Each structure stands twice: as structure tokens, then as C-alpha cells.
Amino acid sequence: MSEVNTAVSHVHRVAQALGEPSSLLALREAAWRTFQELPQPYVEKTDLRKLTWETGTFSEQVGKVPAEVQTYIDRLQHSYALFVDGLPIDLRLTEEAKAAGVTYCTIHEAPEKAELLWKANFGTVVTGNENKWTALNQALFAGGVFLYAPKGTHIDAPFETIYVWTGGESGAYSRSLVVAAELADIQYAETVFAATTGAKVVNSHVLEIVALADSRVRVSTADAFHRGPTHFVTRRARVGKDAHVLWTVADTSDGLCVELVENELTGAGAKGLARVVGLGHGRAHVELTASMRHVGRHTESEIVMHGALRDKANTIFRSRTEIVKGAVGAGSEQHDRMIMIDGTARADAIPMLLIDENDVQRCGHAASVGKIDPTQVYYLMSRGIPKSIAVQMIIWGYLHDTVESLASDPMRDLVVERIERELSR
């Protein structure tokens, strides 16, 4: 009993610190009960039995912005919001975005600043009862943005949320909500900086995207979740009629992660693309699922996953396509390829096709796990390039296209640096 009480007081504490309206508190409390009631989940390739569901203690103490993060932020020319250990530090909106009438605030301010939009969308894409960790996030979320792009907004520069975890036990659960109105065309990005910590707690991150009819949302993420907590990441977009949501996910985590990136292609003619690059290193255990649920008629999707592994990393890339009954004329492609660089790494490339509709346009998939092609290494060496550099060039070549499609130069440079750091060791 006492455990429940402390936890409820934990919920109150987060809500109070963030000055939220009471309606939200009720939502948090309900989610907390769900979190408590839901049984231990089963994840196919990740053994959760020994893992804790301890939450960290939320702190109102504002942490220092690490130098690495400051250097990164100093280069940003686009709109961004910075959160350190769940607390808002800075939020900037470009003149262009202001003029376009974009709403951009912390997720905690949204119920007041954009009440109707909030009510219509919050918790509808990633609900508080789909599993234990989304319930936990809804109960304790702290830090994240609300972004609304009005009808017809066209802004090429991204809106970027930077999440920094300084290494405490962090009882803050990040969550953002992006809504693109009809015909809007925007880019949203999330970048994670996390220090390695000894804290054995559970972490759950959520991103909800609502892409209304004819909109286009390009989403980029640069994740580096490090050892310590168990990280659950749930990112999902609901894609309306003739809308298009394109993901670029760059993951260099070396922690224990269970991640989902998903498009719900609900509207007729909705389209989705997920490009994923991952570099597994150290003792990383990353189970990452890229998923496309075809619900609307004539929806189309493509998943491209490229992983490279070193050391004792264990990476599972699952590409999942679901075509529900009634989603006639759907088309989908999957490419899932992983290469082992060295060490005793373990890679799984798992294609999944769940098809309940007979009328399918096309549904292709290819998955493979292998070593670097020795004939490529030989070819580069035959021109004088030393072996270690040849190997790096080949790996880079293989990750290149996806890294190029990230939202901004600083983000590309950051990902390049993260990958290079691990490749050149």
C-alpha cells in the first residue's frame, strides 16, 4: 500500500512542479493505476523478467547544460526546445515560424495555450493503456513540446527537441505531441544526449504525431540511450488522408532499449517511410521495431533498416508491416540489413508481415545479416587504402544515405561524430 501512496505522491509532485491544470492530474492518476495493474509485459527478444519497474525520483533542481550540448545548441538556427532532466531550459521559435502562426510550447503549457487541440489529440496516438511503459509515461511525463502547424504551413527548417539526461536517476518521462494541420509541411526532430549512469530505473519516452489530411511531416531522431536504465521508446504517427510521414531514426545507443517507431496509415492514400540506421556497440541491447499499420485504402509504406554492430552488442531490427482487413490496394516494401563489423556481436533482422486483406498491391521484403563483404575490402585495399580505413569507408557508405536524410547539418554532424567515435576505436 505504501508503495502506491509514494507513487501517487510522485505523480502529484510532477504535476505540481509543472503547474498543470487539475484535469491533467486526473489523467496522470488514472494512468498510474493502469501502470500498476498491467502485468509484466512480454517482449520477444528482450528478457524483462529481471528488470526493475522502479521509477526515479523527479527533481526540480535544474541541472547544468553539459558543454557538449551547449556547443551543439550554439549551432542551431532553427526553432528548438531544450530540456535537461525533464525540466525546460530554453525554447526558441524562429521569426518564420511565428509569422506562420505556429504554436510551440512545452507540453505542460499546452492544455491552457491550445485547449481544444490538446483535448482532441493528446494520448490518442500513444494511449495510456496500451502497455505498461506507455501508462508509466502518461502518469509521470515531464519535459517535451507541443507543436501545432496550422493549415498550409510550409516550413523547411526543423523544430527540434533536445533531451538531456545528466545522469541522475531521472524520474522524468519525456513526451511530445506534434500536430500538422491539413496541407502543412514541416520537419520535427528529437535529439537525445544521455550520460551513462549506474541508476537502475525504468525510462519511457513517447512521441505522438498527428498528420492531418494532405500534410507532410518529416521526423528525424538522433538517439543515444546509454547504460543504466531500461529505455522504452514509443514513437508513433497517425497519418491522415493523403498525408505523408517520413522517419529518419539514427540510433547509437549502447544501453538496454526497446524501441518502436510506427506509422498508423489511417487515411486513404496515406504514405509512410521509415529509415533507420543503428550502430550497436559496447554491450548494447537494442530491440528496435519499425512498423507500418495499413488501415486506410491505397496506403503505401517503405521501411529501410541498416544496422552495423561491434563488440558485444546485440541488436534486433524488426520491420513490421500490417495490412488490416479493408485496407485494400496497400503497397509496402521492407529492407532490413545488418552487418557485423567485429567482436562477438549478435544481430537479428526480423521481417514481419501481418496481412488480413486479400487485395494487396505489392508487399516486398528482404532481410539479411552478414559480415562486411571481403571483396569490397580487398578492392579498396588494392588502391592503397589501409584495411581499417577501408572497413570504415564501407560501413559509412552503407549508413550514408540515411544519415544524409537527417533534418539539419548540426544533427548530421552529431550523428556522424557519434558513429565515427565508435568506428575508429
Added chain:
Amino acid sequence: MGKPDFRVQNLHVSVEGKEILKGLNLHIRGGEIHAIMGPNGTGKSTLASSLMGHPHYEVTAGEVVLDGEDVLAMSTDERARAGLFLAMQYPAEVPGVSNANFIRQALNARRGEGNELPVLQFHRKLQEKMKALNIDASFAERYLNEGFSGGEKKRNEILQMSMLEPRIAILDEIDSGLDIDALKIVANGVNQLRSDNIGFLIITHYQRLLNYIVPDHVHVMMQGRIVRSGDAKLAEELEAKGYDWLKKELGIEDETVEVEA
């Protein structure tokens, strides 16, 4: 550095435990063009690959010396930096690595640290060479050999050769799959490079290429050995009389590398 001097002595090479080259000798100096001819399956590519240090090929006996250095003791990349170049019969495709980036890395590796070619100079040089080989400018940014036609791949090999300016260049079937115009361009690329600072070993099973690149020495390979050497006239003779003539003369029934069970 003086004229290149490349010597192969009594070379024996095995693949998967089976002996393919059975005592091969060659001596190539700067300014010379040697041609190796021979029907398919006689060990020509095996010779080229083992000289370059392909990991698949095991040298069981013999010596290879370039400018006094023991080539067999070097790794593949060291051989290349020492001045050896092999235009491959089947060059690999490397997606995501641009042609220009690849050639620049290679060139700088060959020139050595501290002696890298400045980027602008590099690109000017690359453009020039591409133009001379009738290669489209878009080539530079395309991914290395990815989706290239057979002819494009061959031209790319010659482009790399002319950028890297090797001391000994081995061209393995550079003429296969080329139409006559492409063949002339490739031959022209080789002839442009011809000087005392480079020696060539040109491997082909047709005489056709040798109309455009006139060799100083012609060697015929059968059964993993050089069975006859001569000058350019030997190639013409083969063209006129065919390999069967030579086989008969030498008393060879099966010219390929026979495999003892």
C-alpha cells in the same frame, strides 16, 4: 626513383589446396609493355590476383620483387602504395562511397601523410582525366561501380590507374565487354600513360586490344605457366592460326589448369 623493375620468379600459387600457377617467370621494366595471352581457365586472373595479394590465393613458392622490395611480404594496400596497380576483371561495387571520395582516399594514401593533394587540385585533376577518358562529369559523385555497366567499370579502372600513376600496372581483361569505341578510349588512356616510369602487364585472351596497345613482349599462358614468349608478332600469329596451332606444336591437349584428383 629510377625506372620500375618488377620480377616474378618461379611463382607457384594454389587456391583451396589446388595448384593453379606452376612456376611462372616474368621480368617487367619501366617503359615496357608485356602482354599475357591465353585461353580461358589457364590461370591469368590467378596471376593478377596473387600479385596483388588477394587473400584467397596462396603463394606456395617463388619470389616477387618490385624495385628491390619483397612484394610477397607486403599486404595488399602496401603493394598498392609501393606502386602496384591491378585493373580488375570484376571490380567490386561499393554503395554509399562516391567515386571521387574513393579515388581521393586512394591517391592520398599513395602520396603519404603530409603530402596529400589539396582538394581543389584533386578535383581539377580528376575532371581532366575523366574528360580524356570520355567519362561523364556525374561519374565522380556516383557510388563506386554501383549500377555501372561493364564498360563503365572498365573505364573507371583506367581512370583510377591514370590518377594513381602506378609503377607497375596490371590490366586483367580490360577489353572484355567493350565496344570498339570504348576499346579505343581505354587503349588511348593506357598509351597516354606510357613512359619510362611505368611498366604494363596486359592480360587478354583476344588479340584485338593489342592492335591499339602495341606490346613489346607477348607471353602465352597455358596450364599455369608461360609456354611461349615473343614480340608483337607472336600475337598476330596467334590471331591468324589460333591457340590450337600452339597447342599442337607444344603437344598440349588440355590447355586449362588440369586438376589432379
